[in-house]
Structures are given as structure tokens and as C-alpha cells.
Amino acid sequence: MSIKNISRLRRARKSRSNIRNQESPRLSVYRSSQHFYAQIFDSLGSKVIVSASTVEKDMDLKSNNIDAAAQVGKKVAERALENGVKKVVFDRSGYRYHGRIKALADSAREAGLEF
Numbered sequence: 874m875s876i877k878n879i880s881r882l883r884r885a886r887k888s889r890s891n892i893r894n895q896e897s898p899r900l901s902v903y904r905s906s907q908h909f910y911a912q913i914f915d916s917l918g919s920k921v922i923v924s925a926s927t928v929e930k931d932m933d934l935k936s937n938n939i940d941a942a943a944q945v946g947k948k949v950a951e952r953a954l955e956n957g958v959k960k961v962v963f964d965r966s967g968y969r970y971h972g973r974i975k976a977l978a979d980s981a982r983e984a985g986l987e988f
Contacts, residue, residue, distance in 0.1 A: 885967035892962050898922060900949070900986070901964040902977055909942050911949040911977060913961060923952040939976045946977035950984030960987045 892899055896916050903910045910926040925948040927934065927941045932948075934941040953961070968974050982988060 881967035883967070885964075888967070889964060892964055893918070895962050897960050897962045898953075898958055899964045900953075900961040900981065900988075902966055902968070902974060904937065904942075904968065904973055907937055909937050909945050909973060909977070911945050911981075913949065913953050913958060922958055923949060923956055925949040925952060937973070939973055942973035942976040943980040946980035947984045950981040950986040954985050959985070963988045 898916055899914045899918060901912050901914060908927045910924070910928075912924040913922045914920065915922060925945045926932075927937060927945060929948075932941070932944060934944060953959075963978055965974050970978070978988065
């Protein structure tokens with residue numbers, strides 16, 4: 874594993890220890906070199922409530938850019954509202970809050986999720 878990934882996982886573990894104390898579901902994101910993923914877990918982190926990614930067939934964009942991240946955020950927010958989840962805690966998984974991560978969060982807020 875690279876030093877960058879080890880550092881990211883360390884930051885993620887540190888922030889998740891604080892997220893675990895809250896009772897809200899967790900919106901977790903992951904970005905690979907080619908795709909972008911978002912999942913909403915229950916408060917214990919054991920069950921996935923909804924998910925969305927750029928891998929899905931119904932997504933228009935197949936790349937990993939800001940537009941694709943915004944579409945994933947909108948899609949995961951719509952699915953969460955359908956399942957009765959309105960308030961979540963945002964887990965950025967150790968990534969910095971800018972670019973694709975920020976685009977996903979902003980579009981999920983615009984679609985109706987509360988952070």
C-alpha cells in the first residue's frame with residue numbers, strides 16, 4: 874500500500890471514531906481512479922441502506938470527474954429519500970473536502986439530504 878493510501882485510511886479511521894458516536898446513518902464515499910461510489914450505512918455501519926456509483930448502467934457519464942460525482946450525489950440522495958432517510962452524517966473517508974468530494978456533498982444537499 875502506498876503512503877498516501879495509508880495516510881488516508883488513518884484519517885478515515887480517526888473521523889469514523891467520531892461519526893460512530895452519532896446516531897444518524899452515514900454517507901460514505903470512495904473514489905477510485907476510474908469510478909466514484911457512495912453508500913449510506915445504518916448508524917452501526919453493518920447494513921447498506923442505499924448506494925449509487927458511476928458503474929451503474931443508468932448513469933449517463935462513465936468517467937470519474939466532478940460532473941459524475943454530482944450525479945452520484947443526486948442519485949444517492951433521491952434513493953435515500955425514497956427509503957425514508959433524510960438526515961445523514963457525511964463520511965469523506967479521509968479524502969480532502971474539495972473537488973469531487975465537495976461536488977457530491979453539494980448535490981446531495983441540493984437534492985434534499987441534510988448533513
